[in-house]
Amino acid sequence: MIISQSKSRKVVIVGTGFVGSSYAYALLNQGIVNELVLVDVNLDKAKGEAADLNHGMPFASPMKIRAGGYEECNNADLVVITAGANQAPGESRLDLVSKNAKIFKTIVTNVMESGFKGIFVVATNPVDVLSHVTLEVSGLPKERVIGSGTILDTARFRYLLSEHFQVDSRNVHAYIIGEHGDSELPVWSHVQIGGVPLSRYAKINDVENDEDMKRIFENVRDAAYHIIERKGATYYGIGLGLVRLTKAILHNENSIVTVSTLLEGEYGINDVYLGVPAIVNEYGVREILELQINESEQQKLQKSASILNEMKEKAFS
Structure with missing residues (x-):
């Protein structure tokens, strides 16, 4: 490198x-x-x-x-x-x-x-x-x-999937996209275990509605609330996530990380910062990686963008 x-x-x-x-x-x-x-x-x-x-x-x-x-x-x-x-x-x-x-x-x-x-x-x-x-x-x-977007949510997602399937988390490829918060969503259509689609690896026909998978996502989405209730704040995970992002920038890695960046037409969304996979190097966000998501995921992403757009107006008022 x-x-x-x-x-x-x-x-x-x-x-x-x-x-x-x-x-x-x-x-x-x-x-x-x-x-x-x-x-x-x-x-x-x-x-x-x-x-x-x-x-x-x-x-x-x-x-x-x-x-x-x-x-x-x-x-x-x-x-x-x-x-x-x-x-x-x-x-x-x-x-x-x-x-x-x-x-x-x-x-x-x-x-x-x-x-x-x-x-x-x-x-x-x-x-x-x-x-x-x-x-x-x-x-x-x-x-x-x-x-920092959904870099930590994605890490939580990969970790919980790895625990469920007893596979090294570094071999679990999965994304959480959208708001870093309550309206975020898992991209089930792109989850892979060692390159094998999750539906085939786990022999699940309807991954999105599988009870175990729904429980995993809920634990990802609500993780911060649970940690805050127990210890007052979350900081180790995001600290490490920020280091990962820092390394990608300073070492000019061209790595793909789920960061919050401005969408200008990607996923049919405009003028909103959202967590999405992006290629990051010494110049910042080189390119947004636009996944081919299914209709259900697209609807949830649009809803997340709509919520953030309302909050953006509140912030600038």
Whole structure:
């Protein structure tokens, strides 16, 4: 693999809460970046996280980690936004839209005033709507504003399918698309176990309506609610998902990941950020992979887009 020499591999994380610090820790463990800057409205928190991470440097790959301000975004390859209000028990991701949209308008304006010319990655919920807010406020091309989308939902889906069928999750190929939230959907028509379609592998005639498969999807869709009820927040899984996306960008991998990106006619949908499989490289989203989905999946995706479109209007009001 050729790593682009044009990249300094500098990442700025805005927000050092559970998700931001988990992402930073995973980056340190995997040695993907050269320089990591932590930005937070609470500077002492950012300094504390940086110190704690630096003390683990003898056990990891060499890199520079420090707390800083928005001026650090000037020469960053990536600005990853994890800041915002947390999802409370019983609260949907879309319930967060108004308060986090206001926070984002301030954050993105501050980043762009630094002279930032890199790629935004958005992880804060509702991620699809906030990715659209980031696009509008930043004025950057759509390929350079990416939401974490359904990257974690897809990972959950693959894991639960692998557990059910007792197959290594790396050999399960499956996608969750649409909103990162209640209206997301599984693309049953494209689930494969080691290249074998799920219907043939599992000998299921109607996969979508099979009770076991429906239960697996429900556990995927509702996973965040269950975790929040038990421990207050989700952060390890998304932290690792963000590292996977970071690696795809900084290493110019041209990898296919389910990220939130702006649809402009794909799947018959326009002007909405949705989680879909896309090819990602050092320039951001190179190409949206438009799957041939069945009629039922298309209807559910259109419904998901409609819900997000309404929330987008609320965010921009």
